[in-house]
Amino acid sequence: MSVQYQAIGWNRQKRIYDGTLVGSVALYLALFVGIGSWLHPNATAETLLIRGFGTAAILLLHVILSIGPLCRLNRRFLPLLYNRRHLGVTTFLLALVHGVFSIVQFHSLGDVNPLVSLFVSNPRYASFVQFPFQSLGFFALVILFLMAATSHDFWLHNLTAAVWKRLHMFVYLAYALLVAHVTLGALQSERSLLLAATLAAGLGTVVALHLAAARREHRTDETAPVKALDGFVDVCDANAIPEKQAAVVCVGGERVAVFRYDGKISAVSNVCRHQNGPLGEGRIVDGCITCPWHGYQYKPETGAAPPPFTEKVETFPVRIRNGRVQIHPRANAPGTFVEPARLEGAVMRTYDAQFR
Numbered sequence: 153m154s155v156q157y158q159a160i161g162w163n164r165q166k167r168i169y170d171g172t173l174v175g176s177v178a179l180y181l182a183l184f185v186g187i188g189s190w191l192h193p194n195a196t197a198e199t200l201l202i203r204g205f206g207t208a209a210i211l212l213l214h215v216i217l218s219i220g221p222l223c224r225l226n227r228r229f230l231p232l233l234y235n236r237r238h239l240g241v242t243t244f245l246l247a248l249v250h251g252v253f254s255i256v257q258f259h260s261l262g263d264v265n266p267l268v269s270l271f272v273s274n275p276r277y278a279s280f281v282q283f284p285f286q287s288l289g290f291f292a293l294v295i296l297f298l299m300a301a302t303s304h305d306f307w308l309h310n311l312t313a314a315v316w317k318r319l320h321m322f323v324y325l326a327y328a329l330l331v332a333h334v335t336l337g338a339l340q341s342e343r344s345l346l347l348a349a350t351l352a353a354g355l356g357t358v359v360a361l362h363l364a365a366a367r368r369e370h371r372t373d374e375t376a377p378v379k380a381l382d383g384f385v386d387v388c389d390a391n392a393i394p395e396k397q398a399a400v401v402c403v404g405g406e407r408v409a410v411f412r413y414d415g416k417i418s419a420v421s422n423v424c425r426h427q428n429g430p431l432g433e434g435r436i437v438d439g440c441i442t443c444p445w446h447g448y449q450y451k452p453e454t455g456a457a458p459p460p461f462t463e464k465v466e467t468f469p470v471r472i473r474n475g476r477v478q479i480h481p482r483a484n485a486p487g488t489f490v491e492p493a494r495l496e497g498a499v500m501r502t503y504d505a506q507f508r
């Protein structure tokens with residue numbers, strides 16, 4: 153099986169995103185080197201560059217790790233998520249410059265291969281305080297490389313979404329390695345512990361945001377729906393769903409997005425085929441459910457993307473009883489047509505009074 157390669161489609165939003173990214177990184181590096189050489193006039197340019205690129209990379213990694221939970225907590229952060237992969241590639245490039253400069257500076261002057269020297273010049277692997285922290289940075293860099301190299305959608309389709317997602321979860325291992333790399337590095341230098349303290353604050357923020365987002369999702373999953381005799385479960389009041397938006401409910405352990413549009417209700421899996429984005433946080437645009445992360449679209453009745461696209465998500469049988477939406481927990485195969493439930497009479501009138 154082969155997958156067709158498609159070049160990146162640049163649009164205005166991507167240009168603004170990348171322009172802001174490059175400008176911010178350049179500004180950070182200029183400020184770091186400028187202020188650093190003013191505060192430490194004896195520091196060499198190489199040292200300032202190693203530290204500038206290293207801190208820029210880890211700072212950006214914190215931004216990347218925070219974007220996911222921030223978007224779950226507040227939709228206003230969604231534009232940041234749109235091009236998150238460019239942040240990942242930039243992080244890798246910054247870290248690469250830092251790693252290469254460090255190897256050239258500290259490991260290339262002897263008669264041992266610099267890459268070998270990286271692992272053997274300090275053999276105190278059994279010590280905590282003296283641990284060769286550079287090796288941890290190396291392994292983190294390898295992970296960042298793998299993620300950057302496979303970030304294009306070509307790899308997403310080729311590897312399958314599940315494998316791709318699992319591979320990209322290694323970002324948390326890379327982060328753990330880097331926390332150790334920087335903390336142990338700071339312990340071994342005579343410099344102030346400001347860096348380690350800043351890192352601790354960053355780690356605390358990342359953990360707190362993940363916990364807050366997980367708690368919020370857990371609350372959605374916790375509400376146990378009432379089951380009818382024929383297997384349908386009562387999930388929500390039809391009036392509670394705003395027009396062209398969805399309520400996300402948990403049915404049979406699966407998150408389902410229940411969309412309301414043009415007097416109809418349809419239910420599809422909440423998980424986007426692209427990168428598992430939360431479809432239920434998207435809207436109906438031009439008659440299609442539109443994923444809030446990168447805009448993949450699906451017809452609400454079939455869960456299938458409009459041609460020429462081929463992505464499909466599962467659909468769920470849906471009906472309305474006494475103004476309440478009921479869903480059958482047995483998912484249909486992705487792309488299966490399900491007759492939408494119709495909002496009629498009293499339900500529509502109550503809805504009109506509430507939302508229009």
Ligand code: HEM
Nearest residue numbers: 203206207209210247251254255286289290292293334337
């Ligand atoms: C081959 C891989 C790597 C090597 C050889 C390496 C080497 C080093 C060395 C020698 C230092 C101490 C620099 C100094 O005290 O002046 C350092 C610090 C640091 N490294 Fe790495 N590193 C690697 C990968 C990474 C990666 C992948 C990141 C982040 C994404 C990273 C982030 C940092 C940070 C934030 C510091 C502290 C900066 C500072 O000292 O001000 N390193 N690294």
Ligand code: FES
Nearest residue numbers: 424426427429443
């Ligand atoms: S996750 Fe990318 S479009 Fe849905």
